[in-house]
Amino acid sequence: MGYVLTTKQANExxxxxxxxYRLFAPKTFGNEGRYSDTGCVRxxxxxxxxxxxxxxxxxxxxxxxxxxxxxxxxxxxxxxxxEPKVDDKKTMIFLxxxxxxxxxxxxxxxxxxxxxxxxxxxxxxxxxxxxIGCEQSFENCFCVSMGTNTTDHYDFSFCKxxxxxxxxxxxxxxxxxxxxxNASVMEVKVPFVTENDVKVQIPxxxxxxxxxxxxxxEYDSRCIACGRCNxxxxxxxxxxMQDMYYTDNGKVGERRRxxxxxxxxxxxxxxxxxxxxxxxxxxxxxxxxxxxxDFKQRNGFHMCIxxxxxxxxxxxxxxxxxxxxxLPEALKxxxxx
Amino acid sequence: xxxxxxxxxxxxxxxxxxxGYTASRIRVPGGHLDVKFLPKIQEIAxxxxxxxxxxxxxxxxxxxxxxxxxxPEVNLALQSLIEGLEINQDAMNEGYPAAGxxxxxxxxxxxxxxxxxxxTTAFAKRIEKAVFPHDLHFKVALTGxxxxxAKVRMHDFGIMGMTLxxxxxxxxxxxxxxxxxxxxxxxxxxxxxxxxxxxxEEKCIGCGECVxxxxxxxxxxxxxxxxxxxxxxRTGKKNPRLGEDxxxxxxxxxxxxxxxxxxxxxxxxxxxxxxxxxxxIGYIVDRTGFDEFKKWAMEGVNLPKAAEVTDRIYWSGIKY
Amino acid sequence: MIKNDYIPxxxxxxxxxxxxEIEFTFRMEYTADAKPGQFFEVSxxxxxxxPISISGIGxxxxxxxxxxxxxxxxxxxxxxxxxxxxxxxxxxxxxDVLDYESKEVIVVAGGTGLSPVRGVVEYFxxxxxxxxxxxxxSGFKSPDDILFSADLEKWKENMEVILTVDxxxxxxxxxxxxxxxxxxxxxxxxxxxxxxxxxxxxxxxRFSVKAFLDLxxxxxxxxxxxxxKMCCGLGKCGHCKIGDVYVCLDGPVFNYxxxxxxxx
Numbered sequence: 043m044g045y046v047l048t049t050k051q052a053n054e055x056x057x058x059x060x061x062x063y064r065l066f067a068p069k070t071f072g073n074e075g076r077y078s079d080t081g082c083v084r085x086x087x088x089x090x091x092x093x094x095x096x097x098x099x100x101x102x103x104x105x106x107x108x109x110x111x112x113x114x115x116x117x118x119x120x121x122x123x124x125e126p127k128v129d130d131k132k133t134m135i136f137l138x139x140x141x142x143x144x145x146x147x148x149x150x151x152x153x154x155x156x157x158x159x160x161x162x163x164x165x166x167x168x169x170x171x172x173x174i175g176c177e178q179s180f181e182n183c184f185c186v187s188m189g190t191n192t193t194d195h196y197d198f199s200f201c202k203x204x205x206x207x208x209x210x211x212x213x214x215x216x217x218x219x220x221x222x223x224n225a226s227v228m229e230v231k232v233p234f235v236t237e238n239d240v241k242v243q244i245p246x247x248x249x250x251x252x253x254x255x256x257x258x259x260e261y262d263s264r265c266i267a268c269g270r271c272n273x274x275x276x277x278x279x280x281x282x283m284q285d286m287y288y289t290d291n292g293k294v295g296e297r298r299r300x301x302x303x304x305x306x307x308x309x310x311x312x313x314x315x316x317x318x319x320x321x322x323x324x325x326x327x328x329x330x331x332x333x334x335x336d337f338k339q340r341n342g343f344h345m346c347i348x349x350x351x352x353x354x355x356x357x358x359x360x361x362x363x364x365x366x367x368x369l370p371e372a373l374k375x376x377x378x379x
Numbered sequence: 380x381x382x383x384x385x386x387x388x389x390x391x392x393x394x395x396x397x398x399g400y401t402a403s404r405i406r407v408p409g410g411h412l413d414v415k416f417l418p419k420i421q422e423i424a425x426x427x428x429x430x431x432x433x434x435x436x437x438x439x440x441x442x443x444x445x446x447x448x449x450x451p452e453v454n455l456a457l458q459s460l461i462e463g464l465e466i467n468q469d470a471m472n473e474g475y476p477a478a479g480x481x482x483x484x485x486x487x488x489x490x491x492x493x494x495x496x497x498x499t500t501a502f503a504k505r506i507e508k509a510v511f512p513h514d515l516h517f518k519v520a521l522t523g524x525x526x527x528x529a530k531v532r533m534h535d536f537g538i539m540g541m542t543l544x545x546x547x548x549x550x551x552x553x554x555x556x557x558x559x560x561x562x563x564x565x566x567x568x569x570x571x572x573x574x575x576x577x578x579x580e581e582k583c584i585g586c587g588e589c590v591x592x593x594x595x596x597x598x599x600x601x602x603x604x605x606x607x608x609x610x611x612x613r614t615g616k617k618n619p620r621l622g623e624d625x626x627x628x629x630x631x632x633x634x635x636x637x638x639x640x641x642x643x644x645x646x647x648x649x650x651x652x653x654x655x656x657x658x659x660i661g662y663i664v665d666r667t668g669f670d671e672f673k674k675w676a677m678e679g680v681n682l683p684k685a686a687e688v689t690d691r692i693y694w695s696g697i698k699y
Numbered sequence: 700m701i702k703n704d705y706i707p708x709x710x711x712x713x714x715x716x717x718x719x720e721i722e723f724t725f726r727m728e729y730t731a732d733a734k735p736g737q738f739f740e741v742s743x744x745x746x747x748x749x750p751i752s753i754s755g756i757g758x759x760x761x762x763x764x765x766x767x768x769x770x771x772x773x774x775x776x777x778x779x780x781x782x783x784x785x786x787x788x789x790x791x792x793x794x795d796v797l798d799y800e801s802k803e804v805i806v807v808a809g810g811t812g813l814s815p816v817r818g819v820v821e822y823f824x825x826x827x828x829x830x831x832x833x834x835x836x837s838g839f840k841s842p843d844d845i846l847f848s849a850d851l852e853k854w855k856e857n858m859e860v861i862l863t864v865d866x867x868x869x870x871x872x873x874x875x876x877x878x879x880x881x882x883x884x885x886x887x888x889x890x891x892x893x894x895x896x897x898x899x900x901x902x903x904x905r906f907s908v909k910a911f912l913d914l915x916x917x918x919x920x921x922x923x924x925x926x927x928k929m930c931c932g933l934g935k936c937g938h939c940k941i942g943d944v945y946v947c948l949d950g951p952v953f954n955y956x957x958x959x960x961x962x963x
């Protein structure tokens with residue numbers, strides 16, 4: 043079912059939704075770019091349609107809405123632990139097709155890999171997804187290659203068309219929302235990208251043996267191990283535990299989990315000084331094979347969704363997609379060994 | 380040949396080693412200009428000079444080899460440049476009205492450079508508008524960050540961009556990129572405490588390395604732009620020295636006010652017998668004492684809350 | 700409602716056994732199931748958690764042998780006079796002694812690697828009829844680093860125990876040399892009926908496994924235990940992932956057929 047909304051009607055709907063949901067969407071943070079006098083598009087809470095940035099790719103993904111950068115697991119005293127109180131407001135996330143595919147990856151990790159994750163479920167179980175269509179591909183996108191350019195898994199779509207907003211409703215639970223504002227009913231087709239400039243081809247016979255290829259070596263010096271690629275990635279799920287204390291004697295505090303990056307020093311450090319993958323090229327290899335090889339071995343589909351955010355953000359202009367396209371060469375190399 | 384050298388100097392020409400020939404200096408506030416002005420410069424050099432130009436150490440152009448008698452024609456030709464580069468002028472077609480206060484120089488700033496904390500050229504132009512024309516020998520330079528590529532500490536007024544870094548602890552993942560960058564590239568004002576960076580406010584120079592290196596945008600820049608104002612550095616034969624910090628975390632308006640106040644101070648205290656009416660401000664301050672200078676300079680200045688003013692400055696430098 | 704696996708439980712310290720200056724065994728009150736080779740996340744509020752493998756299992760306790768090498772374990776040592784520690788677990792697959800039954804069992808342990816396999820050795824010590832033979836090669840850096848010396852003495856009763864130190868002062872009563880020196884000398888009756896368990900530092904494991912392969916022991920008859928940064932123990936945090944394997948879920952014990960594929 044489709045609707046077309048005026049800005050006024052859209053904002054009435056936003057007001058209505060805001061009573062039950064935290065509306066999480068890509069927005070422009072005017073002065074918060076890395077460089078002076080630059081902005082940044084990333085996710086944040088919105089209250090009206092004008093808050094949403096439709097025409098740019100967000101630098102960071104939606105994932106922080108269901109997988110916060112930092113999450114308190116519990117508060118502790120010497121003798122007991124207490125869980126934090128949970129905000130019972132539900133979350134509605136405005137996101138693109140590729141990112142909806144990313145949700146499936148997060149679910150795979152947090153619902154299925156090992157026991158179901160308690161804290162993830164608290165947030166994730168109450169999320170509604172609103173699809174933002176893509177009129178055209180952005181720079182570095184390779185969603186078509188990864189098969190994430192289209193989706194049916196959303197509650198309704200919300201696309202900006204000049205001065206109106208077009209809605210394709212999937213979840214009938216929201217019918218009244220649109221009827222209430224007398225939205226004009228119309229056939230609406232969600233725009234999906236059908237071609238990207240960037241294309242990748244993950245070789246069929248990919249195997250763990252490519253680890254010993256020399257294609258990774260150039261990243262030893264090119265990569266600076268900053269982890270930006272992991273933090274902007276909508277499918278990176280790793281975290282580290284932190285015990286934060288409030289008092290000098292450390293008897294009262296909280297345990298948190300915070301995002302972690304397999305590219306950043308310390309990721310594999312074990313007590314006593316051991317660590318693995320000291321070379322940055324090997325970290326690149328570990329990350330890349332996780333995204334386009336071993337995650338699939340374990341779970342049946344690739345982790346990477348082809349959003350290209352890692353390429354967008356890399357200060358050293360390292361292209362993940364370009365590295366994927368070196369895999370056939372790497373395979374040939376290791377097969378000759 | 381009868382030439383008033385005092386007058387021609389004020390008109391931004393100079394007496395050169397070649398008798399009968401002068402050179403014209405074109406000021407480019409902030410050191411950045413549209414290429415549409417270049418053909419005119421070329422034309423003047425071709426038509427009146429010897430077909431060469433010198434890119435000056437103060438980011439202007441100097442056209443050498445101009446016969447003195449061509450000065451009025453050169454002034455006419457300069458008019459479009461003076462207007463195009465928005466240089467204040469008393470009367471049209473008479474060239475530059477003064478030369479004492481030198482071109483306001485600037486590094487490339489945040490037009491291009493990732494480190495820069497502001498638009499250096501824009502601020503340079505604002506200062507130019509406020510202070511020029513003036514015959515007093517003032518040198519002002521702006522640089523985008525504490526790297527000081529513009530060498531502002533060798534000027535009377537050195538302006539260094541700063542940003543007051545803002546931490547959103549909820550975005551910090553304790554990767555220590557900021558702490559390491561600050562230690563290795565800057566002043567080591569950050570340390571980790573309880574998995575979060577803690578900024579030593581006294582030490583921090585506002586360079587923004589923490590913001591640049593933060594992979595998760597936990598550090599961002601302050602909405603307000605801040606500056607470090609350094610005072611009375613100079614080159615020269617007598618006692619060259621680096622400018623010392625006067626105010627840290629100062630704003631644009633205060634800087635302009637302080638510079639304008641200093642013109643009044645110098646007018647009141649300059650040595651009337653100074654050769655060529657030219658005396659570095661520093662030597663005047665050496666004479667009146669810093670407190671007197673500060674009294675004049677800070678007249679009517681409303682500093683931002685964050686500003687830290689140095690009580691008394693002691694300069695070092697080379698003494699022969 | 701989903702179970703919150705992150706909340707630790709408080710466990711009483713029943714006894715502290717001091718092995719060396721930096722290695723203590725904490726006997727913790729615990730009654731549920733546990734297997735040798737599994738691990739607990741031991742937490743010290745303020746300092747965080749550390750994965751500690753189970754070195755012994757009793758009816759109402761588990762033994763956790765802790766080496767003082769990190770900030771968490773330092774704190775555990777400082778505060779063991781307190782009566783309890785917070786624990787989560789047990790996690791991981793552990794050793795399945797059934798795989799080794801009725802075979803010539805050879806356990807090679809390097810340093811603290813003896814902790815996770817201690818339960819395996821104990822099992823065959825208590826049930827000697829369940830294996831064809833039992834051999835333990837246990838190596839330590841120096842005589843001062845030896846763990847479980849009472850056990851090592853006791854085990855000699857019904858199995859071959861080769862206790863060796865990398866180096867010792869002259870006249871020492873200990874054998875010297877790396878564990879790998881003793882592998883080729885082992886008397887193996889039927890190399891197709893052997894179960895080898897190797898646990899220790901990465902280099903020691905690599906060379907030990909190679910020595911067994913050289914003896915003609917098949918890969919499927921060798922088991923190793925991998926130590927990695929195990930942060931959540933729940934297959935979520937990603938720190939212990941190697942290839943398509945999560946050490947905390949799928950390991951830390953791996954049959955060498957899988958284990959050899961694990962490239963960090």
